[in-house]
Amino acid sequence: MDLQYxxxxxxxxxxxxxxxxxxxxxxxxxxxxxxxxxFAHGEIYxxxxxxxxxxxxxxxxxxxxxxxxxxxxxxxxxAWTAAYGFTLEKVAYKPLRxxxxxxxxxxxxxxxxxxxxxxxxxxxxxxxxxxxxVPEMPFLASLGDVMGPTDFLILVVSCTTMLVLVFWIRYTRxxxxxxxxxxxxxMAMLLGINADSLISVTFIVGSALAALGGVLIASHMGQINxxxxxxAGMKAFTAAVLGGIGSVxxxxxxxxxxxxxxxxxxxxxxxxxxxxxxxxxxxxxxxxRPDGILGKKQVQKV
Amino acid sequence: MEAVLExxxxxxxxxxxxxxxxxxxxxxxxxxxxxxxxxxxxxxxFFNCITGIYTPTSGTxxxxxxxxxxxxxxGMKTHxxxxxxxxxxxxxxxxxxxxxxxxxxxxxxxxxxKAGILQALLRDRATVAEEQDTVDRSYALLExxxxxxxxxxxxxxxxxxxxxxxxxxxxMATEPCLLLLDEPAAGMNPQETLELKRLILSLRETHxxxxxxxxxxxxxxxxxxDRIYVMQYGSPIASGTPEEISKNPEVIxxxxxxxxxx
Amino acid sequence: xxxxxxxxxxxxxxxxxxxxIMGLLLLPDGTASFRWQRLAVLGTGIFFASLLWQWxxxxxxxxxxxxxxxxxxxxxxxxESLLRNKSFxxxxxxxxxxFMIAMPFIPGINSIYQxxxxxxxxxxxxxxxxxxxxxxxxxxxxxxxxxxYAIGAYTYGLLYQFFGLGFWVCLPIAGIVTVLCGxxxxxxxxxxxxxxxxxxxxxxxxxxxxxxxxxxxxxNGARGVSGIPRPALFGCPMNMQWSTTYLYxxxxxxxxxxxxxxxxLKNSRVGLALQAxxxxxxxxxxxxxxxxxxxxxxxxxxxxxxxxxxxxxxxKTSFINPSSFTFWESAMMLxxxxxxxxxxxxxxxxxxxxxxxxxxxxxxxxxxxxxLFGATMVVMMIFRPQGLVTGERRHYRISALERKGD
Numbered sequence: 001m002d003l004q005y006x007x008x009x010x011x012x013x014x015x016x017x018x019x020x021x022x023x024x025x026x027x028x029x030x031x032x033x034x035x036x037x038x039f040a041h042g043e044i045y046x047x048x049x050x051x052x053x054x055x056x057x058x059x060x061x062x063x064x065x066x067x068x069x070x071x072x073x074x075x076x077x078x079a080w081t082a083a084y085g086f087t088l089e090k091v092a093y094k095p096l097r098x099x100x101x102x103x104x105x106x107x108x109x110x111x112x113x114x115x116x117x118x119x120x121x122x123x124x125x126x127x128x129x130x131x132x133x134v135p136e137m138p139f140l141a142s143l144g145d146v147m148g149p150t151d152f153l154i155l156v157v158s159c160t161t162m163l164v165l166v167f168w169i170r171y172t173r174x175x176x177x178x179x180x181x182x183x184x185x186x187m188a189m190l191l192g193i194n195a196d197s198l199i200s201v202t203f204i205v206g207s208a209l210a211a212l213g214g215v216l217i218a219s220h221m222g223q224i225n226x227x228x229x230x231x232a233g234m235k236a237f238t239a240a241v242l243g244g245i246g247s248v249x250x251x252x253x254x255x256x257x258x259x260x261x262x263x264x265x266x267x268x269x270x271x272x273x274x275x276x277x278x279x280x281x282x283x284x285x286x287x288x289r290p291d292g293i294l295g296k297k298q299v300q301k302v
Numbered sequence: 303m304e305a306v307l308e309x310x311x312x313x314x315x316x317x318x319x320x321x322x323x324x325x326x327x328x329x330x331x332x333x334x335x336x337x338x339x340x341x342x343x344x345x346x347x348f349f350n351c352i353t354g355i356y357t358p359t360s361g362t363x364x365x366x367x368x369x370x371x372x373x374x375x376x377g378m379k380t381h382x383x384x385x386x387x388x389x390x391x392x393x394x395x396x397x398x399x400x401x402x403x404x405x406x407x408x409x410x411x412x413x414x415x416k417a418g419i420l421q422a423l424l425r426d427r428a429t430v431a432e433e434q435d436t437v438d439r440s441y442a443l444l445e446x447x448x449x450x451x452x453x454x455x456x457x458x459x460x461x462x463x464x465x466x467x468x469x470x471x472x473x474m475a476t477e478p479c480l481l482l483l484d485e486p487a488a489g490m491n492p493q494e495t496l497e498l499k500r501l502i503l504s505l506r507e508t509h510x511x512x513x514x515x516x517x518x519x520x521x522x523x524x525x526x527x528d529r530i531y532v533m534q535y536g537s538p539i540a541s542g543t544p545e546e547i548s549k550n551p552e553v554i555x556x557x558x559x560x561x562x563x564x
Numbered sequence: 565x566x567x568x569x570x571x572x573x574x575x576x577x578x579x580x581x582x583x584x585i586m587g588l589l590l591l592p593d594g595t596a597s598f599r600w601q602r603l604a605v606l607g608t609g610i611f612f613a614s615l616l617w618q619w620x621x622x623x624x625x626x627x628x629x630x631x632x633x634x635x636x637x638x639x640x641x642x643x644e645s646l647l648r649n650k651s652f653x654x655x656x657x658x659x660x661x662x663f664m665i666a667m668p669f670i671p672g673i674n675s676i677y678q679x680x681x682x683x684x685x686x687x688x689x690x691x692x693x694x695x696x697x698x699x700x701x702x703x704x705x706x707x708x709x710x711x712x713y714a715i716g717a718y719t720y721g722l723l724y725q726f727f728g729l730g731f732w733v734c735l736p737i738a739g740i741v742t743v744l745c746g747x748x749x750x751x752x753x754x755x756x757x758x759x760x761x762x763x764x765x766x767x768x769x770x771x772x773x774x775x776x777x778x779x780x781x782x783x784n785g786a787r788g789v790s791g792i793p794r795p796a797l798f799g800c801p802m803n804m805q806w807s808t809t810y811l812y813x814x815x816x817x818x819x820x821x822x823x824x825x826x827x828x829l830k831n832s833r834v835g836l837a838l839q840a841x842x843x844x845x846x847x848x849x850x851x852x853x854x855x856x857x858x859x860x861x862x863x864x865x866x867x868x869x870x871x872x873x874x875x876x877x878x879x880k881t882s883f884i885n886p887s888s889f890t891f892w893e894s895a896m897m898l899x900x901x902x903x904x905x906x907x908x909x910x911x912x913x914x915x916x917x918x919x920x921x922x923x924x925x926x927x928x929x930x931x932x933x934x935x936l937f938g939a940t941m942v943v944m945m946i947f948r949p950q951g952l953v954t955g956e957r958r959h960y961r962i963s964a965l966e967r968k969g970d
Contacts, residue, residue: 037759050585057590076584083581095621095946101758102705103945106902109707110941113895117935122586122602230891234770237763272778279767279774286760287752353850384852392850398843401836404960409840413852415833419861422832423825433833438963445964453962476852 009267010260015151015220017259018158022213023236024243024251025165026085026206032182032246033202034097039108040088041210042233043115046226047084048211049218050119052077053130060131070133074215078208085207086200094196112229119226127225130218154216161212162252165205169248174201182246231275238282244292253293304331305366306480306512307352307388312361314344314351314536321347322358323537329480332506334513336523339533340556345516346393348533349482353390354380368479368510385413389473390482393516395465397472399458403449406457406468407440410475440475446508447471447501463494467501474505481505483515487522495519499526524548532556567618574614575607582606620947664816668809679808683880685920686815687873692900692916693822693909694869699898700907701830702862703842705762708749708769709897712742712867714776714889716874721789721884722782731795731879738871746867750860769894776886788885792878815876819913822869827909829865831958838862839907892934899937902944905951914952 023045030038056073064072092111096104137149147155169175181188181198189195217232218224235258243254258278266274285292307329314322322344329335337345350356352363352375363375367387375383389410398406415436421429444450447467452460460468466486473481483502487495499522505511517523523530524544532540532547534556540547547553586606589597667682668674695709719738723729729737753764776783783789794807795814802810829835837858840848849855878884896919904915923933944951 037763047585054584054588054590057594058588058596061590061594061596080581080584083577087577087581092942092946099945099949102703103949105705105759105762106898107942107945109895109898110938110945112938113892113934114938114942117932117938119585121931121935122582123589128590234767241763273774276771276774276778279771283752283764283767283771286756286764290756290760355846355850379854380849381852381854384850390850392847396844396847396850398840398847400843401839402957405836405839409836409848409851409853412833412837417833419829419832419834419865422834423828425828429832434961434963436833437960441962441964454957454960472851 005267009263011147011151012267013260013263014256015154015259016263017239017256018155018162019213019217019220019255020232020236020239020259021162021252021255022158022209022216023232024240024255025162025248026210027237027240028243028245028248028251029178029202029206031240032248033178033185033199034093036093036104036108037237038093038203038206039105039233040092040111040115041206042229042231042236043112044081044085044088044207044229045210045214045232045236046224046229047115047119048077048081048207048214049130049224049228050123050214050226051080051211052215052218053128053224054123056131056133066133067135069131070135070215070219073133074212077211077215081211081214082204082208085203085210088207089200089203094199112233116226116229123226125226127223129223130221132219132222134219150216150220154220157212157216161209165209166248174198178202234282235278238278238285241282241285241290242292247292250292257293304370305329305364306331306333307366307514308362308364308372309352310362312348312351312363313359314347314356315359321536322351323535325361325533325536325538327531327538327541329512329514332510332512333529334502334506334515334527336527336530337514337516337533338518338520338523338530343533344536345533346484347536349390349484349516352383353388353482354378354383365480381413384476384478387477387479388482389476389478389480391466391469391473391484391486393484393488395462395469397457397465397468399456401457402453403444403455403457403460403468404437404440404453407443407471407475408436410472411436411440412476414477443471443474444468446474446505448497463490466490466498470501470505474509477509478511480512480514483513483517485516485518487517487519495522498522502526567615570618571611571614575611578610579603579607668812676805676808679812680880681921681924683808683812683815684877685917686812686819687876687880688897688900688920689819689913689916690815690822690873690876691870691897692904692912693819693826694866694873695897696901696907696909696912697826697829697838697869698862698866699901700905700912701835701838701842702859703758704859704862705758706765706866707762707891707894707898708765708767708772709866709870710889710891710893711765711769711772712745712870713874713877713893714772714886715742715745716871717878717884717889718776718783718789718874719871720875720878721792724792725789731793731875735872735875738875739868742867742871742874743864746863747860749867750863754856754859766891766894769889769891773886773889776889783886786886788883789878790883792882792884794879794882811876811880815880818872818876823909823913830907830909834858834861842907896937899941902941903951905953908951908953911951911953 023041026041026044027038030036030041052073055076056069059069059072060066088111092107093104096107134150134153137152169178177188177193177198178201180191181193181195185195213232236255239254239258240251241254242258243250243252258281261281262274262278265277305328307327309325309327312322312325313320325344325348327335327337327348337348339345347356351358354375358376364372365375365383365386365388366372373386378386398409401409415432417429417432441450441453444453447470449460449464449468449471452464457465457468466489470481470483470486486502487498490498502513502515503526506513515523515527527544529541530544530547531538532550532553539552539556540550542550583603586602587598587600589599591597668679691709691713695706698704698706716738719741720731720734723734723737749765749768753761756764777786779785794811797810830839837848837853838861840851840853841855841858845855877888881888900915900919901912902915903919904913905911919937923930929936
């Protein structure tokens with residue numbers, strides 16, 4: 001009985017953690033390339049969830065076959081959100097590429113506020129129910145409470161995506177260029193890598209992952225509002241820092257660890273302080289081990 | 303001769319890399335000493351060690367203040383070492399770019415002034431007097447480096463050579479007995495280098511100053527310094543007067559490479 | 565021609581980009597409608613914005629100033645601007661003070677409602693100036709400033725609720741409590757870089773808010789603390805109009821004190837050290853500045869100001885709850901500092917007044933307030949990162965030059 005409860009919590013944590021990992025990847029990729037904490041990333045994820053909701057609603061209205069709605073809505077969300085990420089970089093960060101460190105950070109905070117209120121004004125400030133589109137999966141019935149169809153979907157989709165991403169970064173031309181740029185931007189540019197388009201690609205990929213996370217968590221939670229990006233963004237950022245910001249496997253590990261830790265606290269202690277836990281964790285890591293679990297130590301240049 | 307700075311067996315490891323290997327170095331009072339060596343020999347690392355920016359792995363460092371007391375620098379913070387009497391400039395100029403030229407020098411007076419928050423808010427007579435004293439002394443230092451006319455200009459607007467001189471003035475404001483200059487002539491034209499040389503020599507006379515400089519301009523090093531230390535791969539390979547160094551076969555090898563490989 | 569084409573592409577891009585979120589509207593009955601008009605307006609707006617954008621960046625690339633001619637490589641050494649003109653300063657300062665003092669008696673704008681708006685504007689000026697110490701002068705990006713504001717407000721609220729302590733006793737206590745909290749936060753984060761510091765302080769702000777919500781037995785949770793009294797004037801009973809006016813004068817006095825204190829601080833030895841630290845930490849340490857001490861001083865002073873402002877706020881609203889101290893408050897205070905010009909006292913004061921009063925008096929924009937804040941922060945960073953007011957420099961008297969002049 002106790003063991004089963006533990007396993008339930010473990011899987012709940014894994015589900016949650018894999019979403020954090022998806023969003024954390026966006027932070028980590030962008031940080032790796034341009035050394036900027038993309039504060040608006042949480043909002044990108046929120047925009048993804050909203051786009052999926054709206055497209056799904058519209059598809060339902062025009063009588064699209066129910067089985068395909070989730071897939072099409074998810075694809076639309078990924079496409080549109082990637083476009084948002086691309087535009088965000090071009091408008092708010094690119095003009096500040098050579099500005100002092102604080103400028104892009106403040107611009108990012110501004111963008112985050114802007115995007116939240118854009119969705120608030122264009123849509124609504126209330127929570128909106130997210131339609132239940134995940135098909136029944138009879139083969140999960142034997143697992144009982146351990147894993148529902150949504151959890152299963154989340155785990156499968158996020159694991160596949162992350163594997164694809166890791167392979168993409170490791171073996172493709174663009175992936176190699178990204179790793180080279182992350183290590184030394186000047187040198188990479190001298191060797192003919194187009195930093196502008198590479199940064200755009202990074203934002204597009206990061207945003208697409210966040211959108212996927214948005215669709216998945218929206219179908220898991222069942223409702224969304226304009227404010228969900230803030231908390232999710234903070235937690236994903238915690239995950240990224242936990243694993244070592246700038247490191248792709250680090251983001252995945254960090255996400256899973258954070259998800260499980262949260263799920264265990266909620267299960268064994270109390271749900272009230274679940275968010276306090278992740279914020280405390282974030283602060284403690286930043287203070288005592290700012291390079292994270294898998295990050296490399298940086299020596300300050302004088 | 304009294305040693306101002308005495309460094310013995312200084313070792314600095316970064317992970318598996320030994321950046322400094324048993325460096326011994328002594329600087330006497332009013333002496334100008336140059337530290338030369340190929341790029342990556344550990345010269346700037348040595349500066350960072352003795353100024354407390356890095357914590358050395360092992361070794362001892364002593365600074366003798368004008369009152370004759372010797373202070374162990376190990377474990378001291380950078381600002382404490384500066385207050386004792388060791389000031390430095392940086393290889394890649396680190397001024398306070400948005401502040402005025404005068405304010406840059408005034409910052410150097412920080413450790414010789416006392417006004418705290420309470421005095422700042424009350425502005426009693428002593429505080430105002432201390433402030434005016436800081437302003438006037440700083441202005442006088444600007445005159446010695448020929449920057450007085452730019453005193454109200456923003457530091458980042460100064461030309462390159464003037465920025466290097468301002469860095470020296472700022473360091474001098476801390477009233478050092480030992481001045482560390484990290485490539486002071488880098489990027490200067492011959493005329494400016496000549497003026498810099500004169501400036502260093504006159505500062506030594508007027509302030510009883512010992513100078514340790516890292517420099518790649520060999521003609522400047524040879525004509526300015528009393529003694530020279532040569533470093534390679536973190537180890538000192540030779541030391542002596544400019545004449546001795548220019549004839550030392552080890553040094554020639556380090557700079558020109560093995561004759562067999564050339 | 566090419567520019568117009570580019571602008572058209574941008575307009576079309578944004579119309580497609582915003583199509584789902586701005587265009588689609590799901591109705592409760594399961595139907596959906598599409599709002600074409602909005603997209604058309606957006607497209608037109610983007611078209612012109614894009615033209616402006618291109619014009620600006622082309623000009624910038626050619627190294628020209630925004631208005632009039634080429635930028636000069638070196639500015640003249642002694643610049644005479646209106647801001648440095650002593651008599652102009654005095655006259656305008658006198659005018660502003662006269663207006664502020666007469667304000668509660670000017671017919672037409674002296675309703676309780678109006679005065680209350682001005683009180684909150686003054687409280688925000690205090691907050692923005694306090695934040696300016698740590699962000700503008702010391703260069704430490706703090707994103708959780710509302711936490712100190714909350715701690716100040718709750719100190720008064722809770723001390724009144726549990727011990728019946730009054731305003732004047734709570735003011736210094738709140739100052740001490742927030743200084744301690746500022747040090748408690750400041751000490752561990754001493755070594756953190758700019759963006760990490762921003763995140764840690766943001767986290768701290770959220771933790772404080774979450775604790776206020778969840779620690780039900782003490783803070784009364786989300787319902788907050790109510791019935792907090794206004795400050796008394798020698799025990800005289802006052803009606804609503806008079807007590808509001810009294811609070812207004814107190815806030816005004818507090819702002820005047822704040823401005824004097826911060827001006828003096830900025831121009832002092834400690835202030836110079838703070839600014840040096842903002843410019844270059846390593847160089848300032850090498851110049852003999854004790855970074856630990858200076859940074860903690862900045863944290864302590866800055867948080868103390870938020871604490872004082874918090875007590876005033878609690879007295880003004882007489883009711884406080886955690887939702888007044890969200891991340892958005894911190895972000896708004898930060899945008900005041902950024903808009904006004906980091907480090908500039910006049911600029912930050914103006915920034916705070918503009919950001920509080922503009923939405924109040926331009927009711928049409930009230931809904932768009934946060935949207936505009938966000939956009940302003942981005943636009944300011946791109947086009948005028950130094951803020952509204954710049955070049956605020958201290959005038960030094962140099963004895964050697966004065967002797968020469970005689």
